[in-house]
Amino acid sequence: MKKYMYIVSVALLLGSCGLLIRSKPQTLDPKTGYFGSSLYGRVTVITDISVDATILKSLLVVPNDEYYAEMGKNLNYFEEVMTYHQLEEKMLELGDTLDLRFQMPDKLKLNRAAKLYKPFVILEKRSLYRDAHYVWVTGLSVYDPLRGEIIFENRIPSGDLAYIKGFYFPLFNSFLEYLRKQK
Amino acid sequence: MRKKLLLGVIVLLFNSCATQYSANLNPKTNYFNTNVFNDHKKRVTVITDLDVHADSIRHLLIVPNESHLEIAKNLDFFHDLMTFEQFEDAIIQAGLADEIKSIRNRTGLHQAAILFRPFVVLEHVGSGFGLNSRNGFRLYDPLNEQVIFENEMREGPFDPSTPTPINSYFPLYNSLLDYLRKQQ
Numbered sequence: 044m045k046k047y048m049y050i051v052s053v054a055l056l057l058g059s060c061g062l063l064i065r066s067k068p069q070t071l072d073p074k075t076g077y078f079g080s081s082l083y084g085r086v087t088v089i090t091d092i093s094v095d096a097t098i099l100k101s102l103l104v105v106p107n108d109e110y111y112a113e114m115g116k117n118l119n120y121f122e123e124v125m126t127y128h129q130l131e132e133k134m135l136e137l138g139d140t141l142d143l144r145f146q147m148p149d150k151l152k153l154n155r156a157a158k159l160y161k162p163f164v165i166l167e168k169r170s171l172y173r174d175a176h177y178v179w180v181t182g183l184s185v186y187d188p189l190r191g192e193i194i195f196e197n198r199i200p201s202g203d204l205a206y207i208k209g210f211y212f213p214l215f216n217s218f219l220e221y222l223r224k225q226k
Numbered sequence: 227m228r229k230k231l232l233l234g235v236i237v238l239l240f241n242s243c244a245t246q247y248s249a250n251l252n253p254k255t256n257y258f259n260t261n262v263f264n265d266h267k268k269r270v271t272v273i274t275d276l277d278v279h280a281d282s283i284r285h286l287l288i289v290p291n292e293s294h295l296e297i298a299k300n301l302d303f304f305h306d307l308m309t310f311e312q313f314e315d316a317i318i319q320a321g322l323a324d325e326i327k328s329i330r331n332r333t334g335l336h337q338a339a340i341l342f343r344p345f346v347v348l349e350h351v352g353s354g355f356g357l358n359s360r361n362g363f364r365l366y367d368p369l370n371e372q373v374i375f376e377n378e379m380r381e382g383p384f385d386p387s388t389p390t391p392i393n394s395y396f397p398l399y400n401s402l403l404d405y406l407r408k409q410q
Contacts (some may be wrong), residue, residue, distance in 0.1 A: 149330050150314035154323040191318025 068113035078212040086217040090196040096225040102163035153188035249296040258396040266400035274376035280409040286345035335368035
């Protein structure tokens, strides 16, 4: 009986660790120019549309999370990085509203915001969705409200471990590759 | 040993009895498959049912999300299908985003129908929880600003073979099929 208790408590301890093993944001490795990761080869790029780099560079909007804000800056590509929340506040200052709380943001409002303020692209994480082959996958998608389409989307088979943000490094690496291709 | 075999056979038999759900019409009945308890003629109540010209609503159907696309394609009635988000993208790409301010309200939908292209919207309405829950479809014509069709059903008995919410759509779609086939 006591033995079982031990096993259960150890299992619980390990389980709770899962949430603690969140990778911290990394900076680019100066040797390779990418984030260090061992998982690089497994990323699939789904959408890849060429856009004008000067417009793309202007502003990246990331989810309301310290991690993404930090990673967005560490990409060393965008002139400015903002969270959804900061963009909403900016729009309020400019006298318009924006609502990015829901899974389905109003795209026409986003389009107006990009015209009113300055061009931007929105980074969205798509965690734990099932692809056509019924594999759990995690991915990043980048939406351009001025063009009205997703300009970049990738994914990686993640099982149910997507909360460990180490999975995002290979995804960010593939995003970097895309960014560096644009002229 | 024999007893176990028998049990196994019985379990297998029961499994094979389960309804085969699919997004395609069953060619025999010309409807989507539903389980026995969810026959749309008995279970689904039609609330609104307006006669319209079939050609005036045929152009384009907007569905709530991607899971509806595959089923709605097999209604075999509409020329074109889009999700809500795809429709917003199409408006932006057509350069009409400034005139049509937002299509999340009915004023905006009316604007879009006038300025962009004619369409009807399929809305999914759900309320309540568990045994009290109700599901329904509403077909909205933004050009004339009226609901042309609305139906509703109580949540069916739990079907262990497919515990996914999508199956409660099939009886509703069957009732919608009835309506669409009636229009001339």
